[in-house]
Structure formats: structure tokens, C-alpha cells
Amino acid sequence: MYKIQLMSLARFASVMSMTIRNSSTLCAIVNKSCVFNNASSQFVKNYDFKQRIHTTPTINGYKVVISDSVPNYTYLSGVRQFFRYHCFLKYIYRGRGSLLYTYACDHLDYIGIMKNFKMADTYFSWFLITELHVWMLMVRLEAGNKAGVDMRKNVVTAMWKDAEMRKKKLGNFRGNDISKQMEELGHQFNAAIVGYDEGLLSDDQTLAGAIWRTFLEMKCDDPKLMEKMIIYIRKNIQMLDNIPVLSLINSAKVTWIDHRTC
Incomplete structure (x- = not known):
């Protein structure tokens, strides 16, 4: 009986460790995504879409390319x-x-x-x-x-x-x-x-x-x-x-x- 409980505890500990590792990886991905989204939103605020020119800016290490076809259609x-x-x-x-x-x-x-x-x-x-x-x-x-x-x-x-x-x-x-x-x-x-x-x-x-x-x-x-x-x-x-x-x-x-x- 004690052996069964110890085995259950070991499995539970391994599952929790994998969950913690996955959650840390997920957090890192989310953080990077948030950084990119913040950079993109900042770029959208600063970019003048009325000019409609080709630009290749770099924001926080991310390269953003804007072409003439700006989606402004309703x-x-x-x-x-x-x-x-x-x-x-x-x-x-x-x-x-x-x-x-x-x-x-x-x-x-x-x-x-x-x-x-x-x-x-x-x-x-x-x-x-x-x-x-x-x-x-x-x-x-x-x-x-x-x-x-x-x-x-x-x-x-x-x-x-x-x-x-x-x-x-x-x-x-x-x-x-x-x-x-x-x-x-x-x-x-x-x-x-x-x-x-x-x-x-x-x-x-x-x-x-x-x-x-x-x-x-x-x-x-x-x-x-x-x-x-x-x-x-x-x-x-x-x-x-x-x-x-x-x-x-x-x-x-x-x-x-x-x-x-x-």
C-alpha cells in the first residue's frame, strides 16, 4: 500500500514538474508575443498611412515591412x-x-x-x-x-x-x-x-x-x-x-x- 502511494506521489511530482516547465515556456512565448504586439501597435501609431510609401523599419529587433497595399477598405x-x-x-x-x-x-x-x-x-x-x-x-x-x-x-x-x-x-x-x-x-x-x-x-x-x-x-x-x-x-x-x-x-x-x- 505504501509502495502504491509512493509511486502515485512520484508520478504526481513528475507531472507537476513537466507542467511547470511547459508553463514557463508558454509564459516566455506570451511575453515575446506581447513585446512584438506592443512594438507593432507603437509602429501603427507612429506610421502615417496617408503617405503610402515603402518603409522597412526595425523595432526592438523585429523587422516590419510595409508595402503600398495598406488595408484600409470598408x-x-x-x-x-x-x-x-x-x-x-x-x-x-x-x-x-x-x-x-x-x-x-x-x-x-x-x-x-x-x-x-x-x-x-x-x-x-x-x-x-x-x-x-x-x-x-x-x-x-x-x-x-x-x-x-x-x-x-x-x-x-x-x-x-x-x-x-x-x-x-x-x-x-x-x-x-x-x-x-x-x-x-x-x-x-x-x-x-x-x-x-x-x-x-x-x-x-x-x-x-x-x-x-x-x-x-x-x-x-x-x-x-x-x-x-x-x-x-x-x-x-x-x-x-x-x-x-x-x-x-x-x-x-x-x-x-x-x-x-x-
């Missing part, structure tokens, strides 16, 4: 933004996109570019020149968050409306023929955007290949013409990069680099 603000965009901003961006396309492409020296780069005076040559400049606008507007992305879509939409209207003025075409030709131009446009993007993000050799395949239609054997076009594209991309996206959206005006100076 149901009411979401509903307000939805109606503000679909009832107001959507149509403003549509009009701004059409104006930007008009100012950027209607004043281009199409005849001079065709002569300078030995292109035929055709509808397709007009489209190749237009899609090149629209692509450069797309590159710049892509960095403009929501407004820039909407403007980018509206500029492309304005280009397709202009292309279809010019196609109809060339002669009497059936609706199915125009739709088929516009679909082929759409495939060509998508391939051109991929090639130009790859060339812009790579080197001049890759960009020259995209120019030779798309803009010069694989008919050019003069490397000086491709060099001129590379310089022309690089200079215009740099010019657009120096313009803030909001200024480009509000002014809706672009003054391209003269191709004769390249």
Missing part, C-alpha cells in the same frame, strides 16, 4: 468607389484615351516616316506606324496604376475604331470581309506587342529583330535603317518616362521626337 468605401468609377471616372478615362490617341497619332508625319524607312504608301504601313506609337504609349501608361491601365485600354480601343473607320473608307467592303481583316490585324498587333516588349526589356539586337520582322516586314537589308528606328524608339521611351503618368493623362498631349534627327 464596405461603404468600396461601394462609393464602385459607383464613382462606373458613373464618373470610367467615362472621363474613355474621353481622355480618345484625346490622347488623337494628339499622339493624328499629328504624326506618316509620309515622312514611310519615305525615311522605305515603306510602301499603304493602309498596312499606316497601321504599322500607328501600332508602334500606340505601343510606346502603352508602355508608359502601364505604370500608372488604375488610371493608367484604364487609359491604356481606351487608347487601344480608339486605335481600333480609327483603323476600322479608315478601312471602310478605302472602298466597298462587305461586313464579313472587314471583320476578317480586322481580326488578322488583331493577331498581328498582339504579336508585335510581344516582340517590342521583349526587345525593350532585352538588348538592341532583340529590338532590331522585332523591328525587322514587324515594322520593316522582313524586307529591309539596310542595317542603318534599323539603327535609326532603335534610336527613335529609345529616345521616345525615355521622353515618355520623363513625363508623369498623371500629367500625361490630364494633358493628353504627346510631342514625339523627330525621326529625322535620329
Whole structure:
């Protein structure tokens, strides 16, 4: 009987010692969590969320990273933004996109570019020149968050409306023929955007290949013409990069680099 009681006491003592060790570990974890929570709450009090900038502060040994996506969303603000965009901003961006396309492409020296780069005076040559400049606008507007992305879509939409209207003025075409030709131009446009993007993000050799395949239609054997076009594209991309996206959206005006100076 005494042996059973001693064994029970020993088990009870071992269980209590394990409990004490676990509780001490738990307390240490809780204390660390409390320290981190206090540091985080102190950081939240001191951080100005209206600035929305990237910061990497260190608080009591803990590294806290804040990005642009600050969670400040409520149901009411979401509903307000939805109606503000679909009832107001959507149509403003549509009009701004059409104006930007008009100012950027209607004043281009199409005849001079065709002569300078030995292109035929055709509808397709007009489209190749237009899609090149629209692509450069797309590159710049892509960095403009929501407004820039909407403007980018509206500029492309304005280009397709202009292309279809010019196609109809060339002669009497059936609706199915125009739709088929516009679909082929759409495939060509998508391939051109991929090639130009790859060339812009790579080197001049890759960009020259995209120019030779798309803009010069694989008919050019003069490397000086491709060099001129590379310089022309690089200079215009740099010019657009120096313009803030909001200024480009509000002014809706672009003054391209003269191709004769390249």
C-alpha cells in the first residue's frame, strides 16, 4: 500500500514538474508575443498611412515591412468607389484615351516616316506606324496604376475604331470581309506587342529583330535603317518616362521626337 502511494506521489511530482516547465515556456512565448504586439501597435501609431510609401523599419529587433497595399477598405468605401468609377471616372478615362490617341497619332508625319524607312504608301504601313506609337504609349501608361491601365485600354480601343473607320473608307467592303481583316490585324498587333516588349526589356539586337520582322516586314537589308528606328524608339521611351503618368493623362498631349534627327 505504501509502495502504491509512493509511486502515485512520484508520478504526481513528475507531472507537476513537466507542467511547470511547459508553463514557463508558454509564459516566455506570451511575453515575446506581447513585446512584438506592443512594438507593432507603437509602429501603427507612429506610421502615417496617408503617405503610402515603402518603409522597412526595425523595432526592438523585429523587422516590419510595409508595402503600398495598406488595408484600409470598408464596405461603404468600396461601394462609393464602385459607383464613382462606373458613373464618373470610367467615362472621363474613355474621353481622355480618345484625346490622347488623337494628339499622339493624328499629328504624326506618316509620309515622312514611310519615305525615311522605305515603306510602301499603304493602309498596312499606316497601321504599322500607328501600332508602334500606340505601343510606346502603352508602355508608359502601364505604370500608372488604375488610371493608367484604364487609359491604356481606351487608347487601344480608339486605335481600333480609327483603323476600322479608315478601312471602310478605302472602298466597298462587305461586313464579313472587314471583320476578317480586322481580326488578322488583331493577331498581328498582339504579336508585335510581344516582340517590342521583349526587345525593350532585352538588348538592341532583340529590338532590331522585332523591328525587322514587324515594322520593316522582313524586307529591309539596310542595317542603318534599323539603327535609326532603335534610336527613335529609345529616345521616345525615355521622353515618355520623363513625363508623369498623371500629367500625361490630364494633358493628353504627346510631342514625339523627330525621326529625322535620329
